[in-house]
Amino acid sequence: xxxxxxxxxxxxxxxxxxxxxxxxxxxxxxxxxxxxxxxxxxxxxxxxxxxxxxxxxxxxxxxxxxxxxxxxxxxxxxxxxxxxxxxxxxxxxxxxxxxxxxxxxxxxxxxxxxxxxxxxxxxxxxxxxxxxxxxxxxxxxxxxxxxxxxxxxxxxxxxxxxxxxxxxxxxxxxxxxxxxxxxxxxxxxxxxxxxxxxxxxxxxxxxxxxxxxxxxxxxxxxxxxxxxxxxxxxxxxxxxxxxxxxxxxxxxxxxxxxxxxxxxxxxxxxxxxxxxxxxxxxxxxxxxxxxxxxxxxxxxxxxxxxxxxxxxxxxxxxxxxxxxxxxxxxxxxxxxxxxxxxxxxxxxxxxxxxxxxxxxxxxxxxxxxxxxxxxxxxxxxxxxxxxxxxxxxxxxxxxxxxxxxxxxxxxxxxxxxxxxxxxxxxxxxxxxxxxxxxxxxxxxxxxxxxxxxx
Amino acid sequence: xxxxxxxxxxxxxxxxxxxxxxxxxxxxxxxxxxxxxxxxxxxxxxxxxxxxxxxxxxxxxxxxxxxxxxxxxxxxxxxxxxxxxxxxxxxxxxxxxxxxxxxxxxxxxxxxxxxxxxxxxxxxxxxxxxxxxxxxxxxxxxxxxxxxxxxxxxxxxxxxxxxxxxxx
Numbered sequence: 001x002x003x004x005x006x007x008x009x010x011x012x013x014x015x016x017x018x019x020x021x022x023x024x025x026x027x028x029x030x031x032x033x034x035x036x037x038x039x040x041x042x043x044x045x046x047x048x049x050x051x052x053x054x055x056x057x058x059x060x061x062x063x064x065x066x067x068x069x070x071x072x073x074x075x076x077x078x079x080x081x082x083x084x085x086x087x088x089x090x091x092x093x094x095x096x097x098x099x100x101x102x103x104x105x106x107x108x109x110x111x112x113x114x115x116x117x118x119x120x121x122x123x124x125x126x127x128x129x130x131x132x133x134x135x136x137x138x139x140x141x142x143x144x145x146x147x148x149x150x151x152x153x154x155x156x157x158x159x160x161x162x163x164x165x166x167x168x169x170x171x172x173x174x175x176x177x178x179x180x181x182x183x184x185x186x187x188x189x190x191x192x193x194x195x196x197x198x199x200x201x202x203x204x205x206x207x208x209x210x211x212x213x214x215x216x217x218x219x220x221x222x223x224x225x226x227x228x229x230x231x232x233x234x235x236x237x238x239x240x241x242x243x244x245x246x247x248x249x250x251x252x253x254x255x256x257x258x259x260x261x262x263x264x265x266x267x268x269x270x271x272x273x274x275x276x277x278x279x280x281x282x283x284x285x286x287x288x289x290x291x292x293x294x295x296x297x298x299x300x301x302x303x304x305x306x307x308x309x310x311x312x313x314x315x316x317x318x319x320x321x322x323x324x325x326x327x328x329x330x331x332x333x334x335x336x337x338x339x340x341x342x343x344x345x346x347x348x349x350x351x352x353x354x355x356x357x358x359x360x361x362x363x364x365x366x367x368x369x370x371x372x373x374x375x376x377x378x379x380x381x382x383x384x385x386x387x388x389x390x391x392x393x394x395x396x397x398x399x400x401x402x403x404x405x406x407x408x409x410x411x412x413x414x415x416x417x418x419x420x421x422x423x424x425x426x427x428x429x430x431x432x433x434x435x436x437x438x439x440x441x442x443x444x445x446x447x448x449x450x451x452x453x454x
Numbered sequence: 455x456x457x458x459x460x461x462x463x464x465x466x467x468x469x470x471x472x473x474x475x476x477x478x479x480x481x482x483x484x485x486x487x488x489x490x491x492x493x494x495x496x497x498x499x500x501x502x503x504x505x506x507x508x509x510x511x512x513x514x515x516x517x518x519x520x521x522x523x524x525x526x527x528x529x530x531x532x533x534x535x536x537x538x539x540x541x542x543x544x545x546x547x548x549x550x551x552x553x554x555x556x557x558x559x560x561x562x563x564x565x566x567x568x569x570x571x572x573x574x575x576x577x578x579x580x581x582x583x584x585x586x587x588x589x590x591x592x593x594x595x596x597x598x599x600x601x602x603x604x605x606x607x608x609x610x611x612x613x614x615x616x617x618x619x620x621x622x
Contacts, residue, residue, distance in 0.1 A: 011615065011616055033458045049459075055508075066594070
């Protein structure tokens with residue numbers, strides 16, 4: 001088959017100049033067979049199984065990257081929620097599992113492992129409670145472990161007791177990692193309508209209904225979409241904008257499909273899904289905010305931002321759906337504030353408030369992500385922010401998440417540097433009004449009417 | 455289903471000079487350590503236990519059969535392994551010859567060449583068919599090793615990525 005020079009150069013330009021990459025190849029490993037009444041034995045099994053299956057992941061990903069010339073930035077592992085595995089042990093403190101996961105991740109040479117998780121949207125089992133209570137300790141004592149807790153779903157409603165507990169855990173996790181700007185919270189996320197095949201940390205885990213092992217791929221490429229829109233110019237109408245994004249998303253997702261097939265073949269496992277998400281990084285040009293600005297808002301957060309983001313997310317999904325029959329995960333556009341240079345600029349300029357960000361999450365693929373707030377924000381206010389975000393997900397049948405960092409010792413407007421992929425954040429103002437009474441009521445917000453579809 | 459793991463606790467409980475595990479059992483590092491300390495031999499089948507190849511689960515087997523049947527953007531099923539070679543650098547006599555000679559040495563068959571020279575710099579794109587069964591890795595390494603900062607840079611990519619991106 002022959003290609004035109006233009007086609008060949010387009011692919012090379014995407015990789016070389018527009019930071020097209022495979023953001024993550026994530027190996028899901030079921031840990032159900034690791035449950036054991038003896039905590040120590042269970043942890044041994046967890047370590048052994050993760051290492052046994054994960055050993056080849058980095059080598060395979062690197063060989064694919066070399067063959068196809070597309071960088072595979074992250075290699076990660078997602079496991080069955082530890083609350084389900086730890087339950088048999090009856091232990092009060094499940095953090096030894098976190099240490100086993102951390103050691104296994106180090107052994108196989110990966111930077112993050114997801115699955116220190118629990119599903120509590122309707123209530124707690126003893127193990128769920130033990131897991132949640134041990135999160136601050138687990139995240140402070142490990143480097144690579146990520147934790148995710150499901151607090152709400154369209155089917156179950158919002159477990160406000162869990163929201164309250166989670167908010168306290170967020171504060172405690174920040175306090176335990178105060179010296180590093182509360183960085184522990186960057187590895188801690190809560191969900192409404194969590195997806196069981198999400199390949200992206202911090203929310204990656206292997207939910208119910210997944211096979212023994214599975215390879216999921218997360219593609220990226222805000223830089224590619226941004227450049228295409230730049231070439232399109234400011235005079236094209238919105239249908240042309242949507243069409244351009246869709247075409248680029250198709251091409252990006254095809255790379256994901258190819259890498260997913262190949263990685264599954266080389267690892268001898270199941271090819272799960274391609275998560276078609278525009279995931280920004282702090283690198284220049286690799287920004288979702290800049291795409292919104294090219295669509296036509298003066299600065300991210302200005303009026304029109306939510307509509308532009310809705311167009312973007314939808315076009316990304318449509319292009320991806322044509323490119324792969326296995327689109328899954330979160331698929332859409334991520335808006336992690338501290339990880340996107342354009343978002344940071346918008347917060348700094350006063351264009352992007354927390355309230356506007358919340359509105360944007362109603363149409364993006366995830367939620368309030370990597371948002372810094374003052375360290376002295378009361379737990380009740382954090383619970384209110386989380387509950388609002390969960391409500392958006394529950395009512396709209398979509399996944400929403402909150403990854404929020406109350407930075408110890410910092411006030412609104414101050415800057416915090418986390419470095420690396422986590423980037424820089426400007427501490428945002430959650431406002432001076434609270435929700436004490438709402439917080440104190442506790443209980444559950446019932447499932448909305450639209451959940452009764454049976 | 456057989457036992458899937460052997461833990462240190464299992465070794466202590468067995469209290470025997472030898473433990474025989476079934477094929478495919480994963481022995482934890484702690485179990486190996488405990489066995490060594492206690493002078494216990496862990497056997498599987500005829501010999502000492504060796505870490506088995508990972509059993510990726512019941513779906514993995516069927517996936518192995520199904521994966522090759524997923525439709526590919528492909529119009530020539532015999533073209534299993536092909537590469538796109540691009541090179542850029544300062545133009546000098548013999549550049550194309552040097553690159554194609556290396557391709558021939560690797561038993562590659564050039565299907566398509568395009569070259570342009572702009573202000574003393576050349577840019578070249580070659581589509582190369584590899585021999586059936588030839589190693590893509592070896593081809594890529596041989597070609598990319600020709601790169602030198604003073605002369606020209608060569609990049610080799612599997613042709614499949616272009617098919618996936620530009621054909622449906």
